[in-house]
Amino acid sequence: MEALNWIASEMGRRFFSYLPEFLLLHSKANSWSRNSFDLFNPFIPSSVIKVSFYNYLFLLVPESGLLLPCTGLCCLVDSGALLFVMEGKIVRRVIPSDNSCLFNAVGYVMDHDRHKAPVLRQVIAATVASNPIKYSEAFLGKPNGKYCAWILNPEKWGGAIELSILADYYGREIAAYDIQTTRCDLYGQGKNYQERVMLIYDGLHYDALAISPSEGAPEEFDQTIFAAKDRTVGPVERLALNLVKEQQRKRSYTDTANFSLRCGVCYIGVIGQKEAMKHAQATGHVNFQEYR
Structure with missing residues (x-):
C-alpha cells in the first residue's frame, strides 16, 4: 500500500x-x-x-x-x-549496528528482510558442521565444533568466511565494497551464478546497497538483485563504485589498522585492531572505545 x-x-x-x-x-x-x-x-x-x-x-x-x-x-x-x-539512484540502506549487521545486510539484499541474522547464523553453522574436512581448524581459525557454537552467538561478527557460505547458500554472488580502499571483494565468483547483490563496508559495519527510482521512494521499490553476465552487472557497478568513492572522500570509514582505542576497563590506549586483540588476550578486557 x-x-x-x-x-x-x-x-x-x-x-x-x-x-x-x-x-x-x-x-x-x-x-x-x-x-x-x-x-x-x-x-x-x-x-x-x-x-x-x-x-x-x-x-x-x-x-x-x-x-x-x-x-x-x-x-x-x-x-x-x-x-x-x-537515470536511477543507488542508495545505502542502513542496517542496525547490533553485531549482526553482515547477516541482516545479506538478508535485506536477498530477501528484503533486516531480521534474518538468527536464520542465517543457523545456516552457516549447519553448513560448517556438515563438512568438517573443508571447514577445518586451519580454515576456520578454531575447531569446527567451537566455530559452530561461536557463530550462533548473536554478539559475534561475520566476515569473509560467512559471506562465502551465504553466497553459496543463495546461489548468488555477493559483492562487498570496502569504503577505505574502494576494493570490491566478490564472493561466489567462478561458480556460474547468474545474479549478484551488493553490500558496503566501512571497516566495522555492513550496510546494503540498492537501486531506488528516486530520493524518498519506499524501500519496497528497491532493486537489490542484479543479473550477472561476463563477471559484471553492467552500469550498476559504476553507480556502486561512484557511491563508494564518494563515501571514501568523506572519510566515512574506520581504519581498523590505525585507529585509536581505549580500553573501557583499565583505560589503556592501543592503536589498531591487532593491539586491541593482544590486550584482550593478555587481560581478558574486551570493551574498547574509539577516540580521536
Missing part, C-alpha cells in the same frame, strides 16, 4: 491519458521487487506498453494487469527480458 500511495503522490492525482483507472487500482507494483533483472537483452515484448509520467517511467503489462515502476536501470516482465536504461 505504501508503494501505491507513493505512486499516487508522484502522479499528483492525475491519470495517464491511456491508462484505465481500474488497472492502476488493481496493479501489483511491488510484485517485481524480488525478481532479478536482465541488463543485457534489449528485446522489449510488443505487448508491454511504456507509460511515462514526468520523470518516472512505468510498464503496463496488459495480459496480467501489472503496472511496474521502471526503477533504477532495468526491469523484467514475465513475458520476456526487457532492458530500459534510465
Whole structure:
C-alpha cells in the first residue's frame, strides 16, 4: 500500500491519458521487487506498453494487469527480458549496528528482510558442521565444533568466511565494497551464478546497497538483485563504485589498522585492531572505545 500511495503522490492525482483507472487500482507494483533483472537483452515484448509520467517511467503489462515502476536501470516482465536504461539512484540502506549487521545486510539484499541474522547464523553453522574436512581448524581459525557454537552467538561478527557460505547458500554472488580502499571483494565468483547483490563496508559495519527510482521512494521499490553476465552487472557497478568513492572522500570509514582505542576497563590506549586483540588476550578486557 505504501508503494501505491507513493505512486499516487508522484502522479499528483492525475491519470495517464491511456491508462484505465481500474488497472492502476488493481496493479501489483511491488510484485517485481524480488525478481532479478536482465541488463543485457534489449528485446522489449510488443505487448508491454511504456507509460511515462514526468520523470518516472512505468510498464503496463496488459495480459496480467501489472503496472511496474521502471526503477533504477532495468526491469523484467514475465513475458520476456526487457532492458530500459534510465537515470536511477543507488542508495545505502542502513542496517542496525547490533553485531549482526553482515547477516541482516545479506538478508535485506536477498530477501528484503533486516531480521534474518538468527536464520542465517543457523545456516552457516549447519553448513560448517556438515563438512568438517573443508571447514577445518586451519580454515576456520578454531575447531569446527567451537566455530559452530561461536557463530550462533548473536554478539559475534561475520566476515569473509560467512559471506562465502551465504553466497553459496543463495546461489548468488555477493559483492562487498570496502569504503577505505574502494576494493570490491566478490564472493561466489567462478561458480556460474547468474545474479549478484551488493553490500558496503566501512571497516566495522555492513550496510546494503540498492537501486531506488528516486530520493524518498519506499524501500519496497528497491532493486537489490542484479543479473550477472561476463563477471559484471553492467552500469550498476559504476553507480556502486561512484557511491563508494564518494563515501571514501568523506572519510566515512574506520581504519581498523590505525585507529585509536581505549580500553573501557583499565583505560589503556592501543592503536589498531591487532593491539586491541593482544590486550584482550593478555587481560581478558574486551570493551574498547574509539577516540580521536
